Amino acid sequence: MSDFVSGYWSWFITVPTVAGIVWLLFFTRSQSKSGSTDGETTGHVWDEDLQEYNNPLPLWWRNLFYLTIAFGVVYLALYPGLGSFPGLLGWTSKGEYEDEVRAADAQFGPIYADFLQQDLEKVAANKDALRIGERLFVNYCASCHGSDARGSRGFPNLRDTEWMYGGDPKAIETTILNGRQGVMPAWEIPLGGQDGVNAMAEYVLQLSGREYDAQLAAIGKEKYPQLCIGCHGPEAKGNPAIGAPDLTNNIWLHGGSRQSIRETIGAGRMGRMPAHKDFLGEAKVHLLAAYVASLTGDYETFSDER
Ligand code: HEC
Ligand code: HEC
Incomplete structure (x- = not known):
């Protein structure tokens, strides 16, 4: 007080x-x-x-x-109540919270520490660990990724097969520990205005197997090697090192409508996944990584995606 x-x-x-x-x-x-x-x-x-x-x-x-x-x-x-007089008991809400955290750490710390010693693969196969992971996810991640982990516009779906930063458990753990920042620059000026953006959007639609305007897509395709290849790759399969998404799978972080794609290309996009290392500690992140890795259901198949 x-x-x-x-x-x-x-x-x-x-x-x-x-x-x-x-x-x-x-x-x-x-x-x-x-x-x-x-x-x-x-x-x-x-x-x-x-x-x-x-x-x-x-x-x-x-x-x-x-x-x-x-x-x-x-x-x-x-108790505290009279101005800045702290009260004879010295009680504070912060102190009470810290006591609770200390009690919880004493109770669950050894369990978390035990899981931290195990490989992510092993933790992801442990039902008790996944249950704890789910609770942690709902508390710390659901506000952005949704309680079902399916995300929303700008916040990636963690149950699908597309991973901007790699979907093997180790990569997921790195993402959660250190955070990620994905920067898609704005291309309206380099593409020579809105017409150039629209043409590039048609090419992106073509890449993901959607209906597209062939004439415009051909114009966009010409610019791809010069402007986009460095990040999205020669086959537009993306680059997990910088979080450039695969443009061929028709899975969209920022919306897949023609209009959304035009906006993405014209004005650029930026996404930030906050780092959780200091906030949650490695043991909790380990459980979270195992939980997220388990979400796609078939744990074996996605570990060597991309
Ligand atoms: C400097 C690297 C870089 C370059 C160059 C680049 N992009 Fe991107 N692009 C990204 C990143 C990173 C993202 C993801 C943004 C995020 O994290 O929110 C992205 C996202 C996108 C998306 C959205 C995908 C989705 O799932 O919603 C589209 C479409 C796209 N880029 C198209 C292009 C096109 C077309 C070009 C060339 C004109 C291009 N990009 C050039 C890095 C790049
Ligand atoms: C403040 C919002 C926010 C919170 C909280 C948050 N995330 Fe994220 N997360 C994001 C955004 C935004 C991205 C995409 C970053 C980008 O666009 O480059 C992301 C990306 C990710 C990715 C990478 C997905 C991929 O395709 O590679 C994983 C994994 C992830 N988050 C897991 C978590 C977990 C687990 C938690 C809880 C500890 C969490 N996130 C909490 C916003 C958040």
């Missing part, structure tokens, strides 16, 4: 709080002393004959009221 820029704000909270409690006690004391109005009406009348009497509150009610005040005073003495 030492986040205040000056002591003023601490007093700004403390003084009205304490004054409020003192005032409440004082006010109720003077009320209960002046019992002289007992049995008299306040003069308020509703619905013709419904009168309000000025009777004292029942004793149990008043005691309950004093009890809540006593609770408040004790609470404010023990």
Whole structure:
């Protein structure tokens, strides 16, 4: 509670709080002393004959009221609440969170450490490990890749067979540990404007086996070796070292409509997968990598893709 820029704000909270409690006690004391109005009406009348009497509150009610005040005073003495006063117990929400994390680490740490010693292949075949991996995935990855890991526009599907950065378990682990950044430059100017972009989009459609305009695609094809080959490769199969995707499989990260492809080529795209090494630690990432590797179902077939 030492986040205040000056002591003023601490007093700004403390003084009205304490004054409020003192005032409440004082006010109720003077009320209960002046019992002289007992049995008299306040003069308020509703619905013709419904009168309000000025009777004292029942004793149990008043005691309950004093009890809540006593609770408040004790609470404010023990826990942080009065400005920057930390409370006699020294409790903080951060400290409580850290205690929980420490307890969880003590409980699960040895289990994680055990899996960390094993090959990813072995971990990916262990049902218990995959269950932990799934929980971790839902907590830390689902916000971007979806709880079913099927991704969305700009966030890759982790269940399909296309891997921008390589789909063998080791490559997946590297991706999660260190993060990745994929940069597709904008080509509108090098392609000579929107017509050039549209022609290139037709060629990309042709590459992925879709319907295309043959005349325009031929124009795009001419430019491919000069502008695109360096990253997407001579056969447009992509390059996992820089995350350039395969353009021949009709699987799209940024949308496969003619319009989306034109936008991708014209304006470029950028995707960033954050690094998780420091945030989660190697043991959790190991379990996550095994889980993600297991998602395509047939673990054996994709390890030598591309
Ligand atoms: C400097 C390397 C580089 C060059 C050169 C390059 N690209 Fe890309 N391209 C990428 C990367 C990296 C991505 C993935 C972007 C991401 O991570 O979001 C990409 C993505 C794409 C996509 C989107 C694929 C999808 O699944 O949505 C298309 C289409 C594409 N590039 C076409 C082209 C064309 C056509 C050219 C030549 C005019 C070209 N690229 C030149 C690196 C490159
Ligand atoms: C802030 C959003 C975000 C979070 C959180 C995130 N990712 Fe990603 N991830 C991405 C993006 C964006 C890409 C694609 C990077 C690119 O376009 O180059 C990606 C790429 C990947 C890839 C590479 C896919 C391929 O085709 O090679 C894997 C594997 C992956 N993420 C796994 C995970 C796991 C496991 C987690 C949880 C620990 C996670 N991601 C958390 C945004 C995220």
